[in-house]
Amino acid sequence: MKEPSQNEDTAKKVHIQTFGCQMNEYDADKMLAVLRHENYFHTNYQEDADLIILNTCSIREKAENRVFSELGRLRKLKSVNPELKIGVGGCVAQQEGESILLREANVDFVFGTDNLFELPEMLNKVSQGQKISQTERHPRQKIRNFIPNYTFQQARHFGIKAHLTITKGCNNHCSFCVVPITRGPEVSREPEDILAEAQQLISVGTKEICLLGQNVNSYKANGVDFVELLHRLDKLENLERLRFISPHPKDFHAVLADAFVTLPSLCEHLHLPLQSGSDRILRGMRRWYTMETFYEKVALLRDRLPEATLSTDLIVGFPGETEEEFEMTMEAVRSVCFDLIYSFKYSSRPGTRAAEYPEHLSENEKSERLRTLLETQEEIVQKKNEALVGSIQEVLIEGKHHRKENTATGRTRGNHPVSIINSATKVGDLLAVRITGAQPNSLEAEPISTSTDSG
Numbered sequence: 007m008k009e010p011s012q013n014e015d016t017a018k019k020v021h022i023q024t025f026g027c028q029m030n031e032y033d034a035d036k037m038l039a040v041l042r043h044e045n046y047f048h049t050n051y052q053e054d055a056d057l058i059i060l061n062t063c064s065i066r067e068k069a070e071n072r073v074f075s076e077l078g079r080l081r082k083l084k085s086v087n088p089e090l091k092i093g094v095g096g097c098v099a100q101q102e103g104e105s106i107l108l109r110e111a112n113v114d115f116v117f118g119t120d121n122l123f124e125l126p127e128m129l130n131k132v133s134q135g136q137k138i139s140q141t142e143r144h145p146r147q148k149i150r151n152f153i154p155n156y157t158f159q160q161a162r163h164f165g166i167k168a169h170l171t172i173t174k175g176c177n178n179h180c181s182f183c184v185v186p187i188t189r190g191p192e193v194s195r196e197p198e199d200i201l202a203e204a205q206q207l208i209s210v211g212t213k214e215i216c217l218l219g220q221n222v223n224s225y226k227a228n229g230v231d232f233v234e235l236l237h238r239l240d241k242l243e244n245l246e247r248l249r250f251i252s253p254h255p256k257d258f259h260a261v262l263a264d265a266f267v268t269l270p271s272l273c274e275h276l277h278l279p280l281q282s283g284s285d286r287i288l289r290g291m292r293r294w295y296t297m298e299t300f301y302e303k304v305a306l307l308r309d310r311l312p313e314a315t316l317s318t319d320l321i322v323g324f325p326g327e328t329e330e331e332f333e334m335t336m337e338a339v340r341s342v343c344f345d346l347i348y349s350f351k352y353s354s355r356p357g358t359r360a361a362e363y364p365e366h367l368s369e370n371e372k373s374e375r376l377r378t379l380l381e382t383q384e385e386i387v388q389k390k391n392e393a394l395v396g397s398i399q400e401v402l403i404e405g406k407h408h409r410k411e412n413t414a415t416g417r418t419r420g421n422h423p424v425s426i427i428n429s430a431t432k433v434g435d436l437l438a439v440r441i442t443g444a445q446p447n448s449l450e451a452e453p454i455s456t457s458t459d460s461g
């Protein structure tokens with residue numbers, strides 16, 4: 007999207023390719039906001055770009071490998087267009103730093119997760135022929151001050167749904183996770199800046215805001231904790247929906263469960279990452295809760311709000327995980343009946359404690375466990391989705407179905423994707439629908455009210 011203030015004669019094109027999580031997508035938008043000030047606009051095509059940035063993820067080995075194979079592919083583009091500049095940002099850049107420059111001669115600059123606001127200076131040096139590796143960590147206050155300066159430009163980039171980062175980094179040091187290494191210790195943004203950014207998002211048409219943080223519910227700044235922040239956001243006029251990811255179970259308490267009942271905007275969906283159903287494995291993962299306490303947390307929510315949906319993250323094949331311990335995970339899945347799981351084979355990451363643990367499982371064993379888990383989950387979700395047939399749900403319309411004529415798509419407050427047949431709606435409408443069909447990954451519905459665009 008080109009900004010009206012940009013000078014068309016001198017504008018350059020940037021292509022940002024993002025790997026990994028929502029946090030990385032949010033960072034990509036911040037990069038774009040910074041680059042718009044430098045008269046860059048985004049292009050979807052690498053071939054058109056003057057600048058290509060790979061915004062990387064190192065949470066799993068596969069994502070990291072994809073970055074290096076992408077860099078290999080870019081050699082050809084650079085040979086055709088020697089003026090093309092190539093940068094690598096994000097978590098792989100933070101970890102690998104200068105070694106990326108040594109490994110891939112076509113890369114011009116590498117920058118860490120704290121350094122994206124220094125893109126203009128880096129690009130200036132790169133244009134003079136320098137190779138740059140900038141992965142220095144900054145003090146917390148400096149990071150806090152950087153963020154608000156770019157928020158409005160960033161807000162315009164979003165549509166009816168927006169992510170809003172409230173914390174950066176993590177203090178938990180789960181034994182399998184690189185985030186504390188790549189993104190550093192936890193920093194909470196000032197509540198006033200978060201509220202101002204949310205207000206700006208709403209003013210440009212955003213209906214749903216999802217708060218982001220690695221351990222989002224440990225947020226605390228200026229005496230405002232996470233629940234207080236939710237209360238303040240809920241008071242903003244015209245904010246229809248509020249969500250957050252990812253909370254840590256150890257920081258999920260009754261007062262946060264109460265907020266799901268008392269705050270009208272807070273959607274009835276909780277993502278609560280379990281990771282494993284075995285207490286011994288949870289200790290090895292350094293997760294700081296047991297299965298007993300996890301079940302108590304689930305009950306906190308379901309006692310108050312039985313219809314709330316619940317999703318989770320699970321890792322299979324953690325080092326030393328026995329068949330019995332894997333079966334404990336299966337038991338947890340069957341008894342909690344999650345609406346959605348994000349499941350992964352354990353992937354050893356350099357620099358983490360678990361990488362040093364003995365008894366790593368073979369790829370075959372991990373794949374077999376993942377397959378078993380997914381099969382069971384599919385049956386659970388099919389039953390849960392079928393139970394929704396006939397119910398009335400509120401859907402926020404996000405777009406048109408890419409294959410079906412006259413069909414809109416959106417999500418319920420419980421975060422179920424829904425296709426609405428024969429719907430004359432537009433993006434951003436809030437619509438009451440009746441669920442008419444259920445598949446494992448989505449629901450079908452018919453409208454029962456005309457458009458309720460609240461904008």
Ligand code: SF4
Nearest residue numbers: 176179180183185220
């Ligand atoms: S809570 Fe654990 S898994 Fe999540 S980002 Fe922090 S260290 Fe990683």
